[in-house]
Amino acid sequence: MTDTPTAVAQDAVPGPVAARAIGLVKAYGQGDTQVLALDHVSIDFRRGEFTAIMGPSGSGKSTLMHTMAGLDTATAGQTFIGDTDLSKLNDKQMTTLRRDRLGFVFQSFNLVPTLTARENITLPVDIAGGTVDQQWFDEVARRLGLTQRLSHRPSELSGGQQQRVAVARALISRPEIIFGDEPTGNLDSNSSAEVLNILRTSVDELGQTVVIVTHDAKAASFADRVVFLADGRLVDELYHPKAEDILNLMARIEDL
Numbered sequence: 001m002t003d004t005p006t007a008v009a010q011d012a013v014p015g016p017v018a019a020r021a022i023g024l025v026k027a028y029g030q031g032d033t034q035v036l037a038l039d040h041v042s043i044d045f046r047r048g049e050f051t052a053i054m055g056p057s058g059s060g061k062s063t064l065m066h067t068m069a070g071l072d073t074a075t076a077g078q079t080f081i082g083d084t085d086l087s088k089l090n091d092k093q094m095t096t097l098r099r100d101r102l103g104f105v106f107q108s109f110n111l112v113p114t115l116t117a118r119e120n121i122t123l124p125v126d127i128a129g130g131t132v133d134q135q136w137f138d139e140v141a142r143r144l145g146l147t148q149r150l151s152h153r154p155s156e157l158s159g160g161q162q163q164r165v166a167v168a169r170a171l172i173s174r175p176e177i178i179f180g181d182e183p184t185g186n187l188d189s190n191s192s193a194e195v196l197n198i199l200r201t202s203v204d205e206l207g208q209t210v211v212i213v214t215h216d217a218k219a220a221s222f223a224d225r226v227v228f229l230a231d232g233r234l235v236d237e238l239y240h241p242k243a244e245d246i247l248n249l250m251a252r253i254e255d256l
Contacts, residue, residue, distance in 0.1 A: 017080075018177045018209040019045040019068050024077035026063050026232075037063040039232035040077070045177065050203045050210045052220035054246065055229035056254050061213045062181055064229065068211075069102060069179045070094050082176060099128055103170030103178040105212075107185035109162040111154040117161075118150040121168045132172070140168050144198055160191025167198055171208070178202070180212035184219050196222040217246040228253055 026038040037060045045051050045068075053061045066072040068079050070086050079086045081101060089097060098104075111120045121141070122132050141147050144164045154162050163183065170178050180199070184192035200222050202208040212219070220226045221243040228236045230253050238245055 016047045017044045018047045018049075018082065019211070020078075020080040021064070021068055022078045022080075024064070024067060024079060025075045026060070026067055026072070027075040036232045038067065038074075038077075041229075041232070041234055042077075043227065043234060045209065045211050047176075047209050048203060048207050049225060050200060050223045051212075052223035052226045053211065053213045053229065054215065054217075054220055054226055054250065055235075056250075057215075059229040060232040061229050063232075065179055065181060065211065065213050069104070070098050099124060100173065101176045103173065103175035105163070105166050105170050105178060105180040105183040107182040109154070109159075109166045109186075111162055111165060113154050116151050116153055117146060117157065117165045117168075120154070120165050121146075121150075121172055124169060124173050128173075130173075136174070137172060140171050143201065144168050158191065159187050160194050163187060163191065163195050164198065167195060167202075171202060171206075175208075177209040177211060180210065182214060183212055184214070184216065189218075192216075192219065217243040217250065220246050230256070 021041055021043050024038050024041040025036065028035045028037060041064060053065060055061045063072065067074050070081070074087070081097060084097065086094065086097070112123065115123065122137070125132050141150060144167060146161070146164055146168060149157060149161060154165070157165065178199070184195055187195065196219055199210050199212070203210055212223070214220050221241055224240065226238045226241045226246055227234060228249060235253060236249060238249065
């Protein structure tokens with residue numbers, strides 16, 4: 001940790017863990033040319049909490065999220081979703097875990113252009129051969145302000161609306177945790193605030209667990225907790241952060 005003062009809340013009490021990394025290492029290359037994207041990182045993401053991961057470019061923040069979400073493999077260490085050790089899963093089991101227990105929201109909306117908003121939202125359930133819980137679908141669509149847009153295709157929606165469809169798709173299977181990689185990176189400030197408020201509400205009112213990677217202090221200020229990486233290591237964290245606190249700490253980390 002850095003020796004800079006932080007705004008860690010004294011009343012921050014650890015809750016049940018949704019995802020965990022223990023001694024996580026991700027290395028690229030070998031020998032003298034080896035680069036450690038993650039250097040023995042250990043971290044917990046608690047259930048019902050909104051966490052943002054920040055750090056300078058190349059700090060390993062996206063690598064950490066991708067590895068913990070089973071989108072990339074670790075060189076060493078362990079990653080868990082709940083009590084499930086991802087290193088023990090084969091490819092088929094990993095695919096099933098990502099489909100059934102995780103939700104994803106990316107910078108690019110990743111919607112299928114030929115499908116309507118409704119069809120894009122239910123796609124994960126349809127692929128799994130499951131049955132959509134209509135009451136839950138209606139609730140998600142209502143909360144995200146999509147009820148009147150469900151028959152529209154992505155090209156007929158604004159960027160903010162498309163990302164709201166992507167968030168609804170992530171929520172529809174009631175995942176244990178939602179991972180977002182720069183989920184507001186392609187949005188204007190108003191649309192960005194809309195999406196972040198939706199994620200915030202999903203934590204506060206639906207008990208969802210959300211972890212996002214972002215470079216934006218304003219976006220990170222929506223989180224309960226912000227963790228900071230530098231050179232592949234965890235260096236600090238803030239609880240209940242303000243954008244100004246985040247910017248000040250980021251500046252100190254980049255100076256170091």
